[in-house]
Amino acid sequence: MKTVLPRQEFQDALTAMATLTSGRTTKPILSCVKLVASKKRVELSATDGEAALHLGVACISTPKEGQAVIPADGLLSIVRELTDAEVSIETDGRHCTIRGEGSEFRIFVMDAADFPPVPEFDGEADLVVDGIELRRMISMTLYAAARETSRYAINGVLWEKQGKRLYLVATDGRRLARAGGEIRATGSNDFEAIVPARALGVFEKVFTPVRGEDDWHVDVKILPNQVLLRSGDRVLSTVLVEGHFPKYQDVIPKNNDKRASMRRDELLAAVRRAATVTTEESRAIKLAFSTKELVITSQSAEQGDARVQLPIQYEGTTVEIGFNPHFIADCLRAVPFDTVFVELQESFRPGIICGEDKNDFLYVVMPVSLSN
Secondary structure, rough: EEEEEEEEHHHHHHHHHHHOOOOOOOOOHEEEEEEOOOEEEEEEEEEOEEEEEEEEEEEOEEOOEEEEEEEHHHHHHHHOOOOOOOEEEOOOOOOEEEOOOOOEEEEEEEEHHHHOOOOOOOOOEEEEEHHHHHHHHHOOOHHHHOOOOOHHHHHEEEEEOOOOOOEEEEEOOOOOOOOOEOOOOOOOOEOOOOOOOHHHHHHHHHOOOOOOOOOOOOEEEEEEOEEEEOOOOOEEEEOOOOOOOOOOHHHOOOOOOOOEEEEHHHHHHHHOOOOOOOOOOOEEEEEEEEOOOEEEEEEEEOOOOEEEEOEEEEEOOOOEEOOOOOHHHHHHHHHHOOEEEEEEEEOOOEEEEOOOOOOOEEEOOOOOOOOO
């Protein structure tokens, strides 16, 4: 194989591949990127064994078609240090030679036959969604997914299709985030699928609006044990999480009789200030809601105490409730709203943070004990 590529586009593609190849693995082949060179394009593929990414780079020339499997970190490090507009890649059975003007590098390659197959996006999409809308929904839910828990189903984000709307739901058992958006086109029945959180993190880093196009959309294909996402020439595939996602509707509080509205940035700043004196052992802040004011307090034997006041609009009787400040801050950093609403019942029941429309976004957070 011998091909000449525009260096910056090749570097960008390798950087995208690194979202999958940079993790720890006991299989050296999974730390590699596969290159398949044809006359007009070089196709790159990477996989971590569960998720896979495929994309293409238009080449300047390809004197010799072929394929090669090359250690991704080493190749990216070399290409990143080059300053040339073009980079030449040439491989034989054992080595890959990378050339720029006045520079030449040679690294070992692996057997292409050992590289795992990467799924292709065949046929029509089951869903077509707006790319910006999907990124918004992922960013407003992904942080709430569980990490490294034995309850495997909540290590992912639930994708729930209901008619012409798609909902993404994530929970770690102590808080729950749900975001919804319109589907642009669909030919599938309603479904539920649990997509691994890691794969959605890759999507956030790699999938961006197609350069030169105003209309950015993402095609979605749902298979029995897999989901594929396609945008332009980029295809991300991942196995689905097995198991049953909790019946999240049961934990969303109904008939809340207390409702406060306030500026999102002001509430976030107040929560962060109050959290400065909390510790791992006393990770709680108290929120006291009254007619025109929210008072946030915290205290710990090691750090001291804090009191922060915030003007609000409030309907309902006064109430005091404790929350983990990091759970509140996670939500407030993720949502784009200028104004947020907090809905409550009693101090021992979960609270809700939302925007104007709960169908677009809602966040349920469990209270914590304020006893010392």
